[in-house]
Amino acid sequence: MQNSKFLYLALILMGFNPSFAQLGNQFVEQLLKDSIRIQQEELRGQRLQEYISNNSNDSIASIAIGSPAKGKLVHGKLIDFKGPNYQYFDSISYMSGRAFVHEKVKLLIEHSYARMAVAYPDRTFYVMECSRKHGGPMFPHKTHQNGLSVDFMTPFLKAGRPYSDLDTLGANHYWIECDDQGRLTTDTQIKIDFNSVAQHLIYLQEEALKLGMSVEKVIFKLELKDELFSCEVGQDLKTKQLYFAKKLSPTINNLHDDHYHVDFRFN
Numbered sequence: 370m371q372n373s374k375f376l377y378l379a380l381i382l383m384g385f386n387p388s389f390a391q392l393g394n395q396f397v398e399q400l401l402k403d404s405i406r407i408q409q410e411e412l413r414g415q416r417l418q419e420y421i422s423n424n425s426n427d428s429i430a431s432i433a434i435g436s437p438a439k440g441k442l443v444h445g446k447l448i449d450f451k452g453p454n455y456q457y458f459d460s461i462s463y464m465s466g467r468a469f470v471h472e473k474v475k476l477l478i479e480h481s482y483a484r485m486a487v488a489y490p491d492r493t494f495y496v497m498e499c500s501r502k503h504g505g506p507m508f509p510h511k512t513h514q515n516g517l518s519v520d521f522m523t524p525f526l527k528a529g530r531p532y533s534d535l536d537t538l539g540a541n542h543y544w545i546e547c548d549d550q551g552r553l554t555t556d557t558q559i560k561i562d563f564n565s566v567a568q569h570l571i572y573l574q575e576e577a578l579k580l581g582m583s584v585e586k587v588i589f590k591l592e593l594k595d596e597l598f599s600c601e602v603g604q605d606l607k608t609k610q611l612y613f614a615k616k617l618s619p620t621i622n623n624l625h626d627d628h629y630h631v632d633f634r635f636n
Contacts, residue, residue, distance in 0.1 A: 413460055420464045421450065424502070431472040433515040434504070437632045440515030442504030445469035448478060448496060454486040458495040458522055459539035469502045471516035473580045474633055478519065480579075481572040488568055492531055495522035497542070497628050511621075517585075517633045521569065523626065524562040525553070532559055545627035549592035561593070566629060567602035573631060574609050581636055588614045588630035591622055 424447045432443040448468050450457045455478075457463045470478070482494060497520035500513045507513045522542060525532045535545060535553075546554045551561035566589075574584045589597065594613060597603050617625070 417450065417460050417464060421447070426472075431470075431516060433471045433517050433635075435515050437512035437514055437518045440504055442469065442471065442500055442502070442514075442516035444472075445500060445502045445504065445516050446472045446475045447502075448475055448499060452479065452482060454492065455482045455494045455496060458497045458536075458542060462498060462540060466501050467498050467507060468496075469504075469516060470499045470519060471633075473582055474499075474517060474519065477573060477576040477580055477582065477633075480576040481569060484572045484576075485565070485569060489565055492524070492565075493533070493536070494524065494565075494569070495536055496520075497522050512630075512632065518630065519633075520628045520630050522628050524565045525559050526562045527556075527559045531562070535559075542627055543624065546623070547590070547593070547626040551593050551596050551626070561596070561626070563593075563597050563600040564602045567597055567600060567606040570611060570629070570631075571602070571606055571609055574611060577633055578636075582633050583636055584611050584631055585634035586612050586614060586632040588617065588621070588625050588632075590626040591615075591617060593626060 426446045427444060429444045431445060434441045434443065446469060448457065448470055450460070450463055450468075457468055462468065478496065485492075485494060498507070498510065498513065499519050500516045501507050504515045510518075512518045522536065525535055535542065538545070547561060548554055548557070551563060553559040570584070570587065577583050591614075598607055
């Protein structure tokens with residue numbers, strides 16, 4: 370492999386200059402780590418393509434049975450791992466069968482992000498966990514059972530500019546903590562982009578209505594709703610009269626700052 374050749378060359382070059390032994394050891398150590406990481410990424414990429422191929426969507430209409438809290442999904446559709454301006458947040462979660470939705474939910478996600486591409490060009494947004502292929506319980510979620518529930522990653526800003534360093538944390542993104550103003554607890558310069566959250570919720574509702582659906586419920590940390598509705602786009606969001614959960618357990622409440630959970634329904 371090319372990485373192995375590069376490592377071999379580095380080892381040879383080190384041997385010609387003993388005075389750089391300590392620096393060279395650090396260099397080789399980093400090369401080894403990078404080589405392992407790259408090989409793992411290549412293997413994961415191959416597995417990802419195989420998984421997508423093995424779970425290609427059929428043309429049979431999806432059926433959502435029961436409720437998000439107790440239900441199942443028939444002919445669920447796998448969302449795209451990567452779209453033009455959005456992607457699924459974690460390859461392991463994806464390949465574990467946690468990225469299926471009702472076909473109409475898949476469509477409205479795609480349509481909403483197409484509109485986000487116009488409102489927020491040059492930004493990438495992330496879909497988080499959805500449902501299993503056949504629905505049913507999906508630990509640790511209490512809902513997500515019938516293909517009508519989706520978690521969307523909260524976008525962040527730093528000094529007023531889009532900040533993406535948190536986007537690639539994978540499943541660890543669920544453990545991000547924000548204060549009641551939406552600032553990251555580990556760095557208060559990093560703050561939730563409330564305008565883009567509000568805009569996306571507006572688009573989700575509008576696209577859902579076109580498909581005979583609507584947003585049934587949004588779960589977002591209770592203390593963040595004032596910030597959401599007071600931002601510029603939040604004023605428009607108010608007019609949509611979406612239902613936001615009003616009472617959450619402390620645990621559930623604190624887990625819904627890094628993402629916003631949306632349940633959809635058929636009208």
